[in-house]
Amino acid sequence: xxxxxxxxxxxxxxxxxxxxxxxxxxxxxxxxxxxxxxxxxxxxxxxxxxxxxxxxxxxxxxxxxxxxxxxxxxxxxxxxxxxxxxxxxxxxxxxxxxxxxxxxxxxxxxxxxxxxxxxxxxxxxxxxxxxxxxxxxxxxxxxxxxxxxxxxxxxxxxxxxxxxxxxxxxxxxxxxxxxxxxxxxxxxxxxxxxxxxxxxxxxxxxxxxxxxxxxxxxxxxxxxxxxxxxxxxxxxxxxxxxxxx
Numbered sequence: 001x002x003x004x005x006x007x008x009x010x011x012x013x014x015x016x017x018x019x020x021x022x023x024x025x026x027x028x029x030x031x032x033x034x035x036x037x038x039x040x041x042x043x044x045x046x047x048x049x050x051x052x053x054x055x056x057x058x059x060x061x062x063x064x065x066x067x068x069x070x071x072x073x074x075x076x077x078x079x080x081x082x083x084x085x086x087x088x089x090x091x092x093x094x095x096x097x098x099x100x101x102x103x104x105x106x107x108x109x110x111x112x113x114x115x116x117x118x119x120x121x122x123x124x125x126x127x128x129x130x131x132x133x134x135x136x137x138x139x140x141x142x143x144x145x146x147x148x149x150x151x152x153x154x155x156x157x158x159x160x161x162x163x164x165x166x167x168x169x170x171x172x173x174x175x176x177x178x179x180x181x182x183x184x185x186x187x188x189x190x191x192x193x194x195x196x197x198x199x200x201x202x203x204x205x206x207x208x209x210x211x212x213x214x215x216x217x218x219x220x221x222x223x224x225x226x227x228x229x230x231x232x233x234x235x236x237x238x239x240x241x242x243x244x245x
Contacts, residue, residue: 025055032056035065037072111154118151119233128231134222135230140212142185148219149186156230162221163188167196169215182217194220 024045031041038052045052061069109117121144122128127136135156137148152158165188169178179190196215 028052028055029059032059032061035061035068037069114151115155115233116237118148118155119230119237121148121151122230123234123237126230128227128234132227133224134220135227136218136220138216138218140214140216142181142214145182145185145217145219149188152219152221156221156226158221158223158226160188161192162223164192164194164220164222166194166218166220167215168199168218169196170199170212171215172196172198174213178214181214186217186219 024047028041028045028047031044038049038056041052041056042049047055122137125137125139125144127138135152137145139145139148152163163186165182165186167178167182169175171178175196179193179196182188183190183193
């Protein structure tokens with residue numbers, strides 16, 4: 001008798017489960033026929049999204065119901081876009097506040113600081129090969145070129161007549177405008193510019209935009225004593241960087 005009792009209870013549990021699923025299915029179908037969205041139905045019916053899709057696969061909505069769901073979807077998208085826009089503006093303002101605060105920490109640099117900053121930049125971007133008999137610094141960033149020109153003038157004591165500028169450009173048609181641009185940046189007259197080098201990278205062929213519209217600027221000074229001194233400064237800087245803390 002005890003075994004029979006357990007068997008009957010198992011059948012009862014199975015029957016109750018199937019009955020509950022049937023009730024949920026019918027409720028979901030009724031809600032869908034009322035024009036409810038899947039997300040609205042899932043709030044009222046405890047079922048997986050996969051099962052809901054299976055239950056409702058054959059139910060068609062009226063044009064009015066479809067328009068309602070589309071309108072609701074568009075409103076949700078609009079709110080989402082507005083939220084993202086507000087979040088982006090907040091993030092941009094936070095970044096700008098950080099940048100402005102950090103910018104105020106940098107005041108007028110001293111002669112010693114200028115010497116070290118310019119030396120570090122030359123270490124990274126300048127040419128100093130063993131066969132080199134002069135100084136050459138190359139970059140496409142006008143701000144960096146301006147800083148290095150100050151370094152050459154104030155720290156290295158380069159005379160204005162010794163500066164030479166060579167440009168690597170990608171658009172020969174705008175050469176006069178590009179020369180004028182770099183002449184303003186460097187403070188070097190165009191008469192001291194050498195023949196520009198036209199270069200079109202294979203990777204940039206066919207591209208609609210030009211990432212470096214004014215090309216690359218090389219500052220050159222033919223002075224073996226200066227490049228020798230710079231090598232000495234770099235040796236001293238390297239020695240400091242390798243010293244134990």
